[in-house]
Amino acid sequence: MRFVEGHAPTHDLTYDDLFIVPNRSDVASRFDVDMSTVDGSGTTIPIVVANMTAVAGKRMAETVARRGGIVVLPQDLPIPVVAESIGYVKSRHLVADTPVTLTADDSVSDALALIPKRAHGAAVVVEDGRPIGVVTEKRCRDVDRFARVRDVLDPDIVMLSVETAPRDVFDALGDLHLGLAVLVDGDGQLAGVLSRVGSLRHGIYRPNVDDDGRLRIAAAVGINGDVVGKAKALAAAGADLLVIDTAHGHQEKMLSALEAVATSEPGVPIAAGNVVSAQGTADLISAGASIIKVGVGPGAMCTTRMMTGVGRPQFSAVAECAAVAREHGAHVWADGGVRHPRDVALALAAGASNVMIGSWFAGTYESPGDLQQDADGLYKVSFGMASKRAVAARSANDGAYDRARKSLFEEGISSSRIRLDPERPSVEDLIDHICAGVRSTATYTGARTLAELHEKVVLGIQSAAGFAEGRPLPGGW
Secondary structure (H helix, E strand, C coil): CEECCCCCCCCCCCHHHEEEECCCCCCCCHHHCECCCCCCCCCCCCEEECCCCCCCCHHHHHHHHHCCCEEEECCCCCHHHHHHHHHHHHCCCCCCECCEEECCCCEHHHHHHHHHHCCCCEEEEEECCEEEEEEEHHHHCCCCCCCEHHHCCECCCEEEECCCCHHHHHHHHCCCCCCEEEEECCCCCEEEEEEHHHHHHHCCCCCCECCCCCECCEEEECCCCCHHHHHHHHHHCCCCEEEEECCCCCCHHHHHHHHHHHHCCCCCCEEEEEECCHHHHHHHHHHCCCEEEECCCCCCCCCHHHHHCCCCCHHHHHHHHHHHHHHCCCEEEEECCCCCHHHHHHHHHCCCCEEEECHHHCCCCCCCCCCEEECCEEEEEECCCCCHHHHHHHCCCCCHHHHHHHCCCCCCCCCEEEECECCECCHHHHHHHHHHHHHHHHHHHCCCEHHHHHHHCEEEECCHHHHHHCCCCCCCC
């Protein structure tokens, strides 16, 4: 990474402050770019979904891992719930998507509650585990909510073996109105579904899998209570990576907790944070972390900087921490502050091995919340992990006095409506959007890998007007 002549920074920079200068390049295609990482997370695209309750659930984890990323389950979940989620994700098919299912005796109301849980817009109707049709919202329109699913199901489905090659699934679907294949095993039992676009994605992305060929998933633990015990339990449940997480990662309590977990040898990589300085990075690495989470205050749901003045512009924080991590054979995740694909590319250019995304993914079909609607369209509710809502969940077992006292010290937005983008309502749509941008950035810089992107990138500093010039005008001219 270097700055174009005359653009050496004199102050800390955010992503909006920067532009990338195109280099002479022999990378002819976006698909010539390898976006896999070497930080121990196994990711084949540089995306980690942050451990936010409103974002990171098992459905999100399944989908993101299938496309090459990894999800970190929140630290507030009970161990049995985490174990169940890990087992679920580990059991999912690497190609076929997991549908929601109904029986013919279920009601149309049941169908309408389940269909929005999947981006492909359908529920599969089964009888003794065998698919007999599908139900879509369109089939339920203007139908009595107490009617039975048998009255509205579409029996005209494309049913194929789960072993069918994705390219053959794509060809079999042709231009059919639903564009969804129902996949079955050798006994005719439902094994999953695959859409036309899903079959295309299989040819672009590589799943993030463990040594046994199962989808990977990570889990977080805080720094209070029996940290070692919980970390061991998470690892025993099958978590592929542990994240020891607190807002202020450069504190003695974090360092002692991290060292204790590392000494216990959980058998999986350990990420820890958050920090924004060289010393903070070095101290966490010394305590046992191989991945450092970088970012204080840039998140969309975070009010830390406005409440406390604490934090640092994210690009400079990532660049400094990544440089120190490389010296120690460690890595950093850029956590927060990304709102466009360009921000992800700039975080990688700064030296991050992965980029953590939270609220950006909250407004998708795959996030845990229920889909809601108002006059402006569809949305889901998101909230910060230091907000009143999150603090209340974490302190649920405390006494009334302690809960009330903790409620006085909240930093974060407790409720925000995150709209579903009509053009990109699924997390897979957003992953396509992000990865297309990062791949193009690599071709512009002459990079075939993320390491080369960091090595070859040439950066410049721009004014607010320069940033505004790069934004497309709404509706064009």
